[in-house]
Amino acid sequence: MNSSPLVGVVVGHGTVSSALVAAAEEITGVRGVLIPVSNTNCDRTTLEERVVEAIGDREALVFVDLPSGSCFHAALRRMHGHAGIRVVTGVNLAMLLDFLFHRNDALAEAAPRAVATGARAIQACPSS
DSSP states (O other), X not given: OOSSOOEEEEXXXXXXXXXXXXXXXXXXXXXXXXXXXXXXXXXXXXHHHHHHHHHTTSOEEEXXXXXXXXXXXXXXXXXXXXXXXXXXXSOOHHHHHHHHHTTTSOHHHXXXXXXXXHHHTOOOOOOO
């Protein structure tokens, strides 16, 4: 267990990160734990700075919308080698909800948990 809860930084294209954070906060009532970061109106360097600023000096799980592209590369480039940071791609609402309820888990457990939860939430339902 951490001495302080993890922070989640949600990095995405356009308004996707703020929409996901708003939805997760509305559903759970937990606020201020997820920080949205957008790539809107910025170059790669500015995006990297936004990610670094959002994380600060805390342990963080960085959720990225796509497993490639500017958001993914910005998160990885500046965070590479930092023991207190993990990056998970393919963020979805189920993953964020689970994270909010398990933010006291150790970072080493939080990343694989997020991946497993997100993957379980993706299903093809039979047509009616």
